[in-house]
Amino acid sequence: MPSPLTRTSSILIIGGGTWGASTALHLARQGYQNVTVLDSHAIPSAISAGNDVNKIKGWHNSDPASSSSSSSSSSSSGQGSNAGEYTREKIACEANEAWLQDEIFKPYYHETGYVIAASQPQHIQNLYEEEKPTAEKGFEELNSAQDFRNTMPEGVLTGDFPGWKGWFKREGCGWVHARKALVAALLEAERLGVKLVTGNPHGAVQSLWFDDDDDNDSDNDGNHNDVRGAITADGKHHLADRTILCAGANAPQLLDMKDQLRPTAWTLAHIQLTQEETALYKNLPVLFNVERGFFMEPDEDKHQLKICDEHPGYCNWVTTTDQNNKNKKISLPFPKNQIPLHSESNIRLFLHETMPHLSTRPFTFARMCWCADTPNRDFLITRHPEYARLTLGVGASGHGYKYIPVIGKYIVQAMQEKLEPSMQYTWRWRPETAVGRDWEDVQGRMGGSYKVLNLAEIGDEEWTCIGGAEAKL
Template identity: 70%
Template sequence: MADLKSSSILIIGCGTWGASTALHLARRGYKNVTILDPYEVPSAISAGNDINKIKGWADNDSSGGGVDESYVRDRVSQEATAAWEEDELFKPFYHETGYVIAATQEKHVKDLYDEEQPTPEKGFVELKSAEDFRKTMPEGVLTGDFPGWKGWFKKEGCGWVHARKALEAAAREAQRLGVKLVTGSPQGAVTSLIFEDGDVRGVRTVDGIEHRADRTILCAGANAPQLLDMKDQLRPTAWTLAHIKMTPEEVKLYKNLPVLFNVERGFFMEPDEDAHELKICDEHPGYCNWTTPDHSVSTPFSKHQIPLRSEKGVRLFLRETMPHLASRPFSFARICWCADTPNRDFLISSHPDYPSLILGVGGSGHGYKHIPVIGQYIVDCLEGRMDERFRKVWRWRPETAVGRDGSDVQGRMGGSYKVLNLAEIGEEEWTKIQYDHAKL
């Protein structure tokens, strides 16, 4: 292990998982670690570059699976929760404010109950009426009629995390411990892996420089398929978010609120204390940017606007919950990319054909909340000591993607109840928010 810790390690990507991996490598005493990213931290395209993310009470976001899958999801969720509560680096960014989860259609209400088992013994309060929902927050916050909403409220063990600040803290601490961070284009923008003698020997960047390393760790998220043939195991998928400006008085009223999430409509969390903006996300199965007729290739791109149909979804959510805000103009919006595996379990594995390449990808829409611990599993994989059940569930598994249906909603609901194609959305079908682009 001593030789490994003195070897050169190259990480591609300084988003959530790349920053976490660098942090855990540094904490274990690795002395020669470099991260490459085409953007400054926090990356403009990282899903983790966000004011807040849900920290639920369990990790039931993957699709199906057996005993091993359930064990891994539960254990990771427990270890991440413990780290949010106990790790001095991440504690300041976890807000245990509680969580309201709901649905509208009876079938989805029943599915929620079956999945979560939200019983009083576990600390859940059932919500059956608009008045029940309104009572979960201070008077004047939830003013809607909540048509058809049914759900549950849990006060402890859940809430939200300040995503951007935690991501920045992880990268900053990794640097303090000796990790070299190379960001921006051309110097940090990777164009290709270096394949030599049946292995990966590093990468090339836009400026033509070769960065060679003993081990390479791919944490490039939705952009990973552009650097490596992932055998259809990763589907780059985008979601949408919007912000509205709040007054100083509203920020005080909305402080320390529980997360409110309807699995068919969307969710919101308390306003950002720095910019005084409230984030709202509409719920839908996602967008792909299919660039091939057979929908086999989805190519990510950055855009600080959202489709008009998503704006309608955000405003529908607001009309049902906070109609006094439903017409307020957006101050910010963007599409946010992640990469779905076929069953939404992570892909953390050595590559079967390239012994020096480690994969840390496949966040599948629920990777961020594990930033305090995800890097330790990737380093375990590098060191060859990953728990056997983790290794099995997170293995390289192209057989699961054979004949993959790119339009599979993978258990997600809301909106059109379909995965939509961004390539078919005309320029006039996007929001037209005006920005000072120097500040984006």
Template identity: 55%
Template sequence: MVVKLDPSRCSVLIVGGGTCTALHLARRGYLSVTVLDPYDVPSPIAAGNDINKIVEEGSHVKDEDDDAWASEEVRVQAIDAWKKDPVFKEFYHETGYVIAASTPEVVERLREGERPTRERGFVELNTAEDFRSTMPEGVLTGDFPNWRGWYNPTGSGWVHARKALVAATEEAQRLGARFTCGSPHGHAVELTIGEDGTVQGVKTADGLQHFADRTILCAGASASQLIDMEDQLRPTAWTLAHIKMTAEEAILYRNLPVLFNVERGFFMEPDADNHEMKICDEHPGYCNFIKDTKTGRVASVPFARQQIPRVSEDGVRAFLRETMPHLAERPFSFARICWCADTPNRAFLISTHPELSNLILGVGGSGHGFMQIPVIGNFIADCMEGALDARMVRSWRWRPETARNRDWRDTQGRYGGKNVVMDFQDVKESEWTNIPYE
């Protein structure tokens, strides 16, 4: 049901980042938009605080299933916005991409999911020479053991994630949105709820109350610390590392297609500012399972750390030995963990709360949320105004029934490493990297 809101009078509080939601609300003319976050933009625990992220073009095949339709519709709109939206377009690099796997079963699943046909511009890759030919001579020097995949030179690529977030923040501020970031002033610790169950705003760690007509929860992996998500979110972390490239190497590696093996890892070209190349090992993710002493419930609790477990370092170097062995032993210049929040089926959770009125949820990025940031705030604004497409309403609804007796170790269709979800609680202090930073 469409909710008639007056943007000139309706105040909106966005909790936990929500930069692009603030941008789209400001573009719609909302005059009172406030963002609260315990960290400065971009947050040190957020996946989006990164030099680059993969952006994949949608297949433009609209399945009848609501989840598939909604996911594809967002991807199609997002790639269009990366190319055309003046805030985001300068950060998108349409370099194409190589998608691959290493075991026959996963190759076939990849074929089903990606639909890599010649009609869509894909070239099949079956040999090491096939893979090496997708990039300039001297870049890919590995043997690509058991790799099978496809190359598409157009329609996808990468974005400079951190710069895109900063640009969206600056544009939202220019349009009037206010950002209160950093602890304690921007750290929301509890919702302010009236006797009738209406969310009136939040209380921050400095003891202040912030009131608004509508509150939007965009706290990602930290959302469960503010409301009971009924096990619908599993904070899950991934690992990344950088290696320093020379100025000459940075020129050679410029404008490369993204190379992504869903079982081994991925890399993108070095960033232009510091000549650092990001490499990620691929795995189903890390959780940080902690038992609540009061309730007895176990939950994954996010934390920030600029190091990675050494087993992930081993994974990065194993990936490099298969693709670029000449770089495999180069020291890391940077590494960190980054967090997202998985729903049981990896569909977004963009919905009003069924019991807490005036609370809107914009969470559940599930490992693919950043690719959608140019448009996802528009859908969250639609949700607040009751104008969200009915198929998206069904796909992204509040759905605790899907999380009952949830298997917290479910890999959710991800591969790599030992093909299991890992636990930071099992990583000893001596088993983390110790990379010095300037």
């Protein structure tokens, strides 16, 4: 059994990205005095999905109370069919409030509005049924190219928007400056006493440190007893009363996740704008076509416009062996500041339909952005069932950044065993859901080739070559 948890207990967070930063901040705010974050990169981590100029913050119209009654009407264990709905509603409401009120995060939220659209009739219908963008909720219907152009200043949207239909919501949504909010969270945590150990080798975790690693005290079937901490590339053993794994797409390299995580990458590129163009593009609403891609206003520091193409994602499939020497298929993430030419083509198609005056402009930066999908895209936030001192905060599933103001609170609650039942059930350790997992599942995502692509099948010559070398953030 682990020692009782106190405010002086040593707590080790593996990963200083979005969820690791949020966890560190909430631990510090709750008065924990001995918290250390390990990350292989200086802050902000170059491989963190949250190290980005902007992220979408969509609207949220629901109240968790609407699903609370139905959730509570199920068993007290929170295992009713509404547990997931209640959990998603609750954290969305709390995150929305935090972006507006939390002094650390609110400077980075830009309430500029949101245009959401699709191109093919079936996806337009699906979008309407899923989002229910009615006038009563503040949406304006967009049916023509001119309707779309009118959502932004003249000269921004110049495309023909072929087949597009969408809706415009002016209030209650927009975007957040992801990198600045991430850095702000880490710096505030550090100010409150959290120790940041970053860079290679000192912050680069090579493995978890199990309590039987030194004395062969594992049980008869070779399983470990518990987690003592982590071992970094410099050979140092970091001992902790509690360890929290927030390693994102790299988590399966440190712990057998029983196929519950699929490391998946998405693609983005930047285009250089002039100062005059940056001024014109300031305070734009987000434009998101669920089949084509999205963009929002340019970065105010470098005057670069970020564009993402929409697709079900890339995996990097390799074959390895498991602990029983059986072949096992895994997606192995790797950092790369280039993107496949296939994605470049899709980004330029999106630009051609929306801003053709930018569609041939060279990219100044591009990047593979890695996350990790659970089978149902609900998070994995829980105490490990076998290792009592290990807590998991993983499985962001492509939609975890917007919760940075609050997600750490729930990871801390999982460590404390204080999650309310619906959340505990929704975010539980659930390997049974990954048995026979369909690794090609698009999980409701559209665009691109409408299938998950394999990076291992992309040749060296099928990548962008921006600046003739790996571009830098």
